[in-house]
Amino acid sequence: MAQKPSTPDSSQTDLDQRKASILEAVVAEHVDTAQPVGSSSVTQNAKLDVSPATVRSEMVSLERQGYLAQPHTSAGRVPTxxxxxxxxxxxxxxxxxAAKQQQLSEFFATVRGEVEDVLEQTSMMLSKLTNYTSVVLGGSSSTAPIVSVxxxxxxxxxxxxxTVFSDGTVLKHSVLVDFEADHTxxxxxxxxxNALLHGTTISDRVQVPSRQDGVATLVRESVAILHAEQPTREGEQVFIGGSSKVAESIDxxxxxxxxxAILEQELVVVSMIEEVLAEDVAVKIGSENQLEPLASCAVIVAPVTVEGETIGAVGLLGPTRIKYSELMATTRSVSEHLTKHFEGERDR
Amino acid sequence: MAQKPSTPDSSQTDLDQRKASILEAVVAEHVDTAQPVGSSSVTQNAKLDVSPATVRSEMVSLERQGYLAQPHTSAGRVPTxxxxxxxxxxxxxxxxxAAKQQQLSEFFATVRGEVEDVLEQTSMMLSKLTNYTSVVLGGSSSTAPIVSVxxxxxxxxxxxxxTVFSDGTVLKHSVLVDFEADHTxxxxxxxxxNALLHGTTISDRVQVPSRQDGVATLVRESVAILHAEQPTREGEQVFIGGSSKVAESIDxxxxxxxxxAILEQELVVVSMIEEVLAEDVAVKIGSENQLEPLASCAVIVAPVTVEGETIGAVGLLGPTRIKYSELMATTRSVSEHLTKHFEGERDR
DNA sequence: TACTGGCAGTCAATTCTACCGAGTGCCAAG
DNA sequence: CTTGGCACTCGGTAGAATTGACTGCCAGTA
Incomplete structure (x- = not known):
């Protein structure tokens, strides 16, 4: 009885049709009610023509394989x-x-202003729309050409x-020198x-003067600081919308x-999002998150890509019992709208 | 028995010595334990040589005057x-x-960077130091002279x-014109x-050209936008540190x-702080706050003043049962440090 | 007159008991 | 393989009893 030869070689990574349906029904109902779900309600909601008893034995099997869990004997099952x-x-x-699609279109049709403002408003809108906390990651050190230094x-x-970039980004840095520089x-x-950098991007390397006088030193220092922007990813901006929703959705x-506390540490948020994107996954569920305190959370992320380059991301944070289908669609849609928005700006 | 002629004409706005001591003891203990405090623990902790019975009758009187409240009969008293x-x-x-003083000094001795960074770090530090949520309000549209436009x-x-100000603030605005402007x-x-605005502040009014050509229009638009900064207080920056502490301290x-949700709305936070400052009060307790959801909170605020002008504020947000003395001292100290810090910067 | 000790009364919080019911696991029959 | 039946488990709820921390009042005392 150690192995069940129900359907040949299907029990390792895949589930047979019926088990899948049952799992789906359990997820659906638990997301809805937040309660453990029992065998009889599964028979009603899933379009299966079997008795509760059958479902029960299947659920035992699903539990053995780690897809379901029981809070305690004589409770229903909960998805793991x-x-x-x-x-x-x-x-x-x-x-x-259609309704949400409409809302999104309206929002993006009316949104105006600086990049930061758009991202911030997007974050707030997304949070209001979904009732979960949203995270919008935007425009690291701009890849747009420099307009003015x-x-x-x-x-x-x-x-x-x-430094002003053609997309409207403004960066500022302190420059310290150990000699006295006058206005001239x-x-x-x-x-x-300006002559040196106008039209370049921060990833372009330029020839700097090697003279030792004050002006040349200033120029060298400044260029160095700008170029240092690239690798550190400093200047990455994080907009968190609806942190109050955490109090509602997480218990x-x-x-x-x-x-x-995690949301407060922007660096952590950035690395979290980047990790999700790196693995080319859109969703991290519970313990899949590296951060231990997020074990009860699900994170949904979609990249914002302009001309093949990922320039940001939009994400949602909620409990693991979340409407994945809907929220994934929402997230994807917002990221596409943002992409379009920024491509539109660039082309103007 | 309607009037108690215990001490002549002192029961209206002021409390006699003993009542004051009792009130103080109740506050002290309740802040400490979060529990209603009874008459016998007052006799122990206040340096009064009276019996619990006496304290009880005094507490009845304090309750009549509205300084104390009973959650229910047979519970101790809680301060209103x-x-x-x-x-x-x-x-x-x-x-x-001394320990905290030390920590503050160390922090301000080592903190570096742009104004925004200093304020943000201050906010985080203050929150960590006190274990409450901190709010730092900073440099509205700078009052410093303009260095470059x-x-x-x-x-x-x-x-x-x-627009770059002499204190390092950078402001950016979109300018829209209804004609085509070329690079020249x-x-x-x-x-x-630059010629027009260099050295002025945004509250100074300058003569703008009245010609109707493109350049003049651009100049007029730009100046108008900058001057519009002043009244709206737009650009006021808010740094909130330790919002996670809310979950700990508020029940x-x-x-x-x-x-x-309130902390998320920065505008609301700004007006809240400004209201506290306007009335020249450092503390708002519970229902004294205009915002209804803050009825269970206390807000402590101190202004940051440079050369007589209020350029910002630092505040703390906690439950009403909070260590007022200590936290008021901390807030004041931080605001003084900030003042010194910015005055130092300005003088450099 | 002001204070005190004593005492009865109040009420939230805790503990306990009993019970209900949702849901399971197992099994024998179809 | 599926099903209905059945005994069993255990969390949740409701009600009663108990506890204990207070109070308010009062009569006695300095």
């Missing part, structure tokens, strides 16, 4: 992370309801480097920087506290 | 908002513990106005703007949710 994973993997990509004299030893030096350096004060 | 208010008003400004051509109808127009407008999921 593995169960959700199977469910998600076998989801035929659902479509977004300017050094501003704060005082003799401190300059401020202000700074103005001259500014001029040279257990401790869990809420921990999840909020 | 009015009780806390009295306590706070009669607090001799406490001193900060620049128009950047995004496309024919869209320009980006980048924009460059010329940029030049004129009731609904309360947590509501408070978090």
């Amino acid at each position: 992370d593995k169960g959700y994973r199977y469910f998600v993997d076998h989801l035929k990509s659902g479509k977004l309801g 300017q050094l501003v004299n704060l005082d003799a030893h401190h300059q401020l480097l202000v 030096d700074v103005a001259e350096a500014s001029k040279q920087l 257990g004060v401790d869990n809420v506290r921990n999840v909020l | 908002d009015k009780g806390y208010r009295y306590f706070v008003d009669h607090l001799k400004s406490g001193k900060l513990g 620049q128009l950047v051509n995004l496309d024919a109808h869209h320009q980006l106005l980048v 127009d924009v460059a010329e407008a940029s030049k004129q703007l 009731g999921v609904d309360n947590v949710r509501n408070v978090l």
Whole structure:
């Protein structure tokens, strides 16, 4: 009785038709009710013509394989992370309801302003739309060409480097030098920087003057600082919308506290999202998340891509019992809208 | 028996010595234990040489006057908002513990970087130090003189106005015009703007050209946009540190949710803080807050003032049962440190 | 007159008991 | 392989009893 030869070689990674249906029904109902689901309600909701007893024995098997779990004897079953994973993997990509589609279109038709504002508003909108916490990751150090570079004299030893990119991004950095720079030096350096960098991107390398005078030093320093932007991914912006939803959707004060604490650490959020994207997965369920406090959470992420380059991402954070189909569709749709939005901007 | 002529005319706004001591003891213990406090523990902790019975009758009187409340018969007493208010008003400004003073000094000795970074880090530090949520409000549209103004051509109808202030603040705005502006127009407008605005602040009014050509229009638009900054207080920055602490310190999921929702709305936070500052009060307790969801919260605020002008504020948000003395001292100290920090920067 | 100790009364919180019912596992029959 | 039947388990709920921390009141005392 150790092995069940029900359907040949199907019990390892795949489930037979009926087991799949049962799993699906359990997921659906548990997402809906937040309660463990029993064998009889499965027979009603799944379009299976079998008795509860049959379902029960199947559920025992599903539990052995790790797809379901029992909170305690004489309770119904609850999907495990593995169960959700199977469910998600076998989801035929659902479509977004017309109403929501409409709302999204309206939002993106009316949204205006700086890149940051668009991303922030998107994040808030997404959270309001779904009632979950949203995370929007945007435009790391811009890959757009530089439109203008300017050094501003704060005082003799401190300059401020202000860089404007063609997509409207503005970056600023302190530049410290160990000699006294006067206004004319700074103005001259500014001029040279503009000549040097205008039209380039931060990943382009440029020839810098090697002279040892003040102006040349300023120019070298500034270029170095700008180029240093690239690898560190510093300047990545994170917009979190609806952190209050955490309190609603996650239960257990401790869990809420921990999840909020994670959201506070933007770097952690960035790496979390990047990890999800790196593995080319759109969803991380419960313990699949590296971060232990997220064991009770599901994360859904979709990239925002402009001309083949991933320039950001939009994500949702909720409990594992979440409407995957709908929310995945929403996330994907928002990311597509954003992509279109930014491509539109670029072409103008 | 309707009136108690115990001490002549003292029962209206002020409390006699003993009542004050009792109130203080109740506040102290309730802050500590979160439990209603009974008459006998008051006799032990307050340095009063009276019996519990006496304290009880005094507490009845305090309750009649609205300083204390009973959750139910046969429970101890809890301070009301009015009780806390009295306590706070009669607090001799406490001193900060040496350890915390040390930590603050160290932090401010090592903190570096752009204004935004300093404020953000301060907010995080303050939250970590106190274990409550902190709010740091910073540098509205800078009052510092303008160092440089620049128009950047995004496309024919869209320009980006980048303004750099002497304190390192950078502001950017979209400028839309209904004619086609080419690069030379924009460059010329940029030049004129610099000549016009360099050294002025946004509250200074300047003479703008009245000609109807493109360049003049650009200049007029830009100046108008900058001057519009002042009244709206747009661009006010809010840094919220430790929102996860809300989950710890406020009880009731609904309360947590509501408070978090408020913190999400930055505008609301700004107006809340400004209201506290406007009334020249440092503390708002419970129902004193205009915002209904904050009825269970206390807010402590201190202004950051540079050369007589309020350029920001630092605040703490916690439950009403909070260590007022210590946290007020901490808040004040941080605001002073910030003041010093920015004055130092300005003088450099 | 102001304070005190004593005492009866109140009420939330805790514990316990009993019970219900949803749901299971097992089994023998179809 | 499926099914109905049945005994069993165990969380959740409701009600009763108990506990204990207070209070308010009062009569006695300095």
